[in-house]
Amino acid sequence: MTATETETTVSLTIDGRTVEVVAGTTIHKACEAAGTDTPTLCWAENLTPVNVCRVCVVEVEGSRALVPSCARPAEDAMVVHTDSERVRHSRRMVLEFLGSGVDLDQAKDLARWIEEYGADPTRYDQPDLPAVTINEPVRIQDDLYIRDYDRCVLCYKCVEACGDDAQHTFAIAVAGRGFGARISTEYDIELPDSACVYCGNCIAVCPTGAIQFKSEFDLRAAADWRPDEQTVTRTVCSYCGVGCNLDLHVQDGRIVKVTSPVDHPITHGHLCIKGRFGWRYVHGGR
């Protein structure tokens, strides 16, 4: 990691290796710089860290509890362990907890981490008392989105993207408390009746497929979702002069979804309804 002349750096130890990073860099980023893979669900490049999933925790010497690496800035002389028994235990348990309550089939990297940490999400479900799960019907309320709370890990990303990290529409928030907490509109009214403006930025950040483009949901339902065969082409949206970059995901010569690169200085991964869904006319939809 290179620092410009005006930036100061800090030096910390990660698993015995000394790493130098720009002051203000998170432990998570420092781990990345050190080549250490750190699992995370609720962190995203384009959102403020909420550090709720706790799968990225690391052990910092001198700190009583484990520390969320995604949010804590690295400090000079910090000694960090990412592979201690405590860290591995907590990561394993968080993965087990999540897997015991929701369906993680579509969650990117999850299967790999579950394998890596030896998590067994099934051990909570026992015949004398089944483990409680989310158990909500799939909400299909319009032609653009679906919501499937059985996949929701409550990472807050959609709420952040809908709220003050991007869209400032606040159509959804966390409602309820504890295990009963849900991402919800007011009084769980249907999305088309809510403040939702269908920018799709919630979908773009969802790590588990709990909120999804209906185009993808339909193809999955038809067992015809083939991400390995899809091409992704970057272009520029035509609907106004802002210059948002679009990544067109194409399968069998048809656009199946549209995303935007999170590292782009204009969009930071966020789009509006036209950029996200306005492509259908290309395939003659009218």
Next chain:
Amino acid sequence: MFGAGGGTSSYTEIEETDVIVLWGSNARDAHPIFFHHLMKGLDNGARMYSVDPRRTSSAKFSDVWLGINVGSDIALANAIGREIIDAGLDNRGFIAHSTVGFEDYAASVESYTLEFAAEATGVPIGAIRELAHAYATAEKAQILWTLGITEHHNGVDNVFSLCNLALLTGHVGRWGSGLVPLRGQNNVQGGGDMGALPNKLPGFADMADPADRARFEAVYGMELNPVPGKHLTLMFEAMEQGSMRGVYIIGENPADSEADIGRIRRLLSGLDILVVQDIFLTRTAEMADVVFPASVAWAESDGTVTSSERRVQRVRAALTPPGQARDDIEILGEMARRLGVDWGDPTHEELWDELRSLSPAHAGMSWDRLEAEGGLQWPCPSDDHPGSPFLHGWLWEDDLGGREPAPFTVVAHEGPKEQLSEEFPLRLTTGRALDSYNTGVQSGGYDSPIRYGDTIDVNAADAERLDLADGERVRVSSARGSVEMSVRVHPDLPEGLTFTTFHFPDLVDTNLLTSDAWDRRSGTAEFKAASIRIDKLVAAGGAE
């Protein structure tokens, strides 16, 4: 006024500015992702003043909304200028060093007292003074506008009136301060930059300048006609006069999109030949003698577009065009061939390189750099130039970068061409909705859950006076035509103002109503100010 036409600032600058003046722009709906940057600015503590006849979704984010009368922008801008001078808040050093024409400007705004402006705009004196002081005393401030400024018969003057304020305060040419016109399509900026203007050649070269022409003639291998062409509005005048008998339209749907479309359709259908190149059989294409099916520029072909922050970015083909549809460049090449000139089959990159050789502002933007760096902001004169986040830094250089100082431009308040009358007592203004685009050719392709259709928004007091219920079908008439629409009683319009979009020509020919007045310099029509009447469909006597 400063040379090359383009927004002076980068989007990220608004995140760090102190005062935002959003004037005649509903960016929340029309430029949603730019508005993300603006909202970051608000979250970071910027104050925002919105100047708009409607309390738009954008205006609702502002600290103060000034609901001016449609078409009274210059009265407001000149009064702000006068107040800044009067209060001694003008940036004397900047004015003396970097501008000319201040004395004439100051004299011209002398009559624009706060009292006069309050009368002309409908906004209280205190708010005008507050805006003037906030803008002038801010460390960094930006003025942003869209078609609320330009779609008037005096749209160019409107722009000048805002530029004057930036010159008065030095809010231009510095990081965080600037003048930003937000563009409505992905390549409005690029189209102008590439010379798609009647009097320009690519890279802001002047058709009337023999030296500029010579550079292009050397590369093109032919002599160029020095007589400027006509802009759109003049073309229709020429059709009306019978001097223009054939038209070739590429990617435009004037039979739906122009103001006073009754006239436009008559003129198009009277041509000897009409050729339309489009991705759809639009209403205009239906009138054509020949239609060239084209590919979708942003998804089925390669090239570049330029954004409102002057960022040149690549578009790429992700799909194969259907049927006989072909790339615009290919069609043009074939046309040239049929007309006896063989341009060969240049690649997009080859065409871009030719442009770079002619436009110094683009010279450093190789295809490879655009690929690798994800876009570059002009001017970018050389391969090692990083591109320019903001323009006109020269205004702050000791020698002005060897340029002439920037001139103030004296402009006067006129008001809309079409006055309200007993027969047409309501003001109609038009604009975009979040989920739709222009005449709906593209955006009609998806089912938006938030689309509300062909409504005319009416203030509650007007609705009550006219005995109109929410959702009621009514007849809306102007001096040019009349259409049927549904009433939407709306709290965000002042009394006497009505609003509609123009996205649903299949449902409502909104532009049958709009004014045919237009700006001689820009060719832009006064979409923003028509005078109308609303009648109940079934009158008491059972007529209609």
Next chain:
Amino acid sequence: MTDLHFTDERPDPAEVTAADAAIGDAAVVVTETERLVRSGTARRRGSRHLLLPALHALQHVRGWISPGGLNHVCDLLQVPPAEAYGVATFYEMFRTDDPGHTDPVTHVCVDAACQIAGSEALIAELEAFGTHVRRSPCLGQCERGPATFVQSVAAPDFVPADRDRTMGTVSADAEPHVISQQGDPSLRLLKRVGVVDPTSLDSYRTHGGYEALARAITMGPDAVIEAVAESGLSGRGGAAFPTGVKWRAVAAEQGRPKHVVANCDESEPGTFKDRVVMENDPFSVVEALTIAGLATGAESGWIYVRGEYPLAAARLLGAIEQARGAGLLGPDAAGSGHTFGIEIRRGAGAYICGEETALFASIEGFRGEPRSKPPFPTTHGLFGEPTAINNPETLLNVLDIVSHGADEYRSRGTEQSPGTKLLCLSGRVARPGVYEVEFGITLGQVLELAGGLTGSGELRAVLLGGAAGSFLGPDSLDLALTIEDTRAAGTTLGSGVVMVFTTDVDMTPVVVRIAEFFRDESCGQCVPCRVGTVRQHETLVRMQRAGSITDERMVLVDDIARVMVDASICGLGQSAASAVTSALSLGLIGKPA
């Protein structure tokens, strides 16, 4: 911010009146003329803290928060309805479904002390009588269980046990509260309880009130903080952080608004000491918070009192108003030359809001979800500004320290735990109630102080520190109650809970209920706590059904406990397994009968 979207539901006139009264003139959007409207980010941020009072007003006027009422409040405060709904559904005392009646609802505590005092029998009795009952977490009346609290529609909420004394109103005629140690000259913190008229500033002054503030003003802020630091006072909420260090850090922050907060959200099961103080000596909290404000340079003070303490809230409000009227609060507070004011906020039923950062979020009008520390409240507290937050007991000690000096203060207690401590005795003791003892007293001596055991059994266990504390066996009677001794013994004094169980109590339901308490009270933000508390409770329910716990399930309990301790965001999750695991290791539960 912001272009809000509202559904068509409209408020009824009573909701409008109630919400408007709660919000006052703080509506965000101001229409000056038809062409000039003010709103904006700064105004919106400035009014958001009125959301919680406005939700209380809606709940109170109709017995639930209706969509129309919520729309009205959201419009006034420019809060997105989805966010406001998220806030409303966070709290136990708010309903977001129409209950179909406007009768009072009786909340009956089902936590440990009340559970063993027969709360289920009481519930059955009340329900048979047709009363609307809600099973409630600890109501902070453990000395008089089974405890109840009545939430009314369009009438004041009240605690039936208070009503006998106060006839539902706060009046000077109310019978004084009697504590076991009444008249004991060694009392420092409780000396005015039952002696002073809690509704009278004059009475408070007669009993030495406001002498400490006068002295603090003479001493000046630096000397006050120095005295607090030298006294060795540490926080009495459970974390035992040195108060002087906290105050000094806030005093050092310059250039931003600062706050002092009295954390009166006493919700730890088994805890009721702050309630006794607030109800019976409310001026002392106001005076001590004023000293904190002047010492740290904070101009704004906040008292956040739990929603189930209507009498405490009323008496504190009365005290604030009288103090304001007497110039003890306001510009030039008490002649100090500094501005200091206090706002009171009622919680709405959420254990987590006793966690300091969750409490800030609750005042600010957001869900009471804790924030990661660092940054700490001393730099990023209420509204993101420097904040000193203390509980009432801690603040009361300051009065004593300022009045008599640090040395005198240190003459009580131990070297590392100077001063006195309030303990909450409940369960199977003869005289349950709040006791003030010197640090260093043994557990056995405390039981004696409370009159020894009651009932037929022998001593089985003591829950020390509350649900977030741990069980101790009869062999711990010699444990000295100090911060250092309890820490060394692997337990905690926590909030001063001493809950006593005898051998005739079936411990399994008690511990299962503790697990359920944490499951119910988890805010749901972080995975270890949200899911861990559920899986822990499920495992204990299986144990309860089976009559004993298997080795495999013991491993599970241990695995769950470790991740909650290690990886939860806040103290709730970190302590949610403490009582359960201590009960298992002491053999109080899990063994075949």
